[in-house]
Amino acid sequence: MKRNGLIFKAAAAALIVVLGAGAAISLPRIARAETVTSTSQEVEALKTASVNSAEFNAYYYYITYPDLQAAFGANADLLYVHWTTVGKAEGRKGVDPATSATTTPSASATASTGTVALGTPKYPYKDVNGIRYIWKGGDPNKRSLASADYVFDIAAMTAIENDPMLATYANEVRNRNDTNSTYIKSGYALKNAQNLGISENLYIVVNGYDITYNQALPCFMFYDYYMNCPAVQRAYKPYEVGAVYAHWVANGSKSTNGLNGNREM
Numbered sequence: 387m388k389r390n391g392l393i394f395k396a397a398a399a400a401l402i403v404v405l406g407a408g409a410a411i412s413l414p415r416i417a418r419a420e421t422v423t424s425t426s427q428e429v430e431a432l433k434t435a436s437v438n439s440a441e442f443n444a445y446y447y448y449i450t451y452p453d454l455q456a457a458f459g460a461n462a463d464l465l466y467v468h469w470t471t472v473g474k475a476e477g478r479k480g481v482d483p484a485t486s487a488t489t490t491p492s493a494s495a496t497a498s499t500g501t502v503a504l505g506t507p508k509y510p511y512k513d514v515n516g517i518r519y520i521w522k523g524g525d526p527n528k529r530s531l532a533s534a535d536y537v538f539d540i541a542a543m544t545a546i547e548n549d550p551m552l553a554t555y556a557n558e559v560r561n562r563n564d565t566n567s568t569y570i571k572s573g574y575a576l577k578n579a580q581n582l583g584i585s586e587n588l589y590i591v592v593n594g595y596d597i598t599y600n601q602a603l604p605c606f607m608f609y610d611y612y613m614n615c616p617a618v619q620r621a622y623k624p625y626e627v628g629a630v631y632a633h634w635v636a637n638g639s640k641s642t643n644g645l646n647g648n649r650e651m
Contacts, residue, residue: 432462510524542620575589
């Protein structure tokens, strides 16, 4: 995407979402100091974005609203976040009302039922009622479950391991030629994955796929949120960053990493 030096004042305003009975939460600014332009290939890619569903189509949302084209460019995640946090309240349509039945399915719809089990963590861990609690050290029998450093829904994480899209997104990160790809080549990603009992592909996607998104929204710590919230793991794939961010906004954005003292079991 290319950026021109125009200030988009509307996108610079702080976003507000109202939850429950008048509880207003100030969202991080999704601001751009420049106008963003996108290539035809980037726009075309919105047709198959992972955030697409029966209610939202990133391509339709982009081509329908020129102000969002200037603010976010062909960034499916940011377009989705805008729609969930602001767009719907403004009366913007996520899909073409005339053809709402012909939306592109989310990549998560292609997930397999799963045949590969999670690995055994090298870190101390304890499985309780289908939830895996992992500590970086210490005796898990002497630690409270609330003190765990990671909390996994075992069935959900197993299904994610068997998602045929997982390797595709992991390879995208591997091929970026940035700090993440260097980190992967050094073997640290594999080591950390083994510590957690997950595949390198899953660790790479959770830890690295969202890097561009985090640069736009630095207060959102995707890795911390995803790896600690079983409810999120059950609902979203780790590459559905925009949807996970919207969940964070609605459920835990008062804290820097989204947990807010509640891991949403």
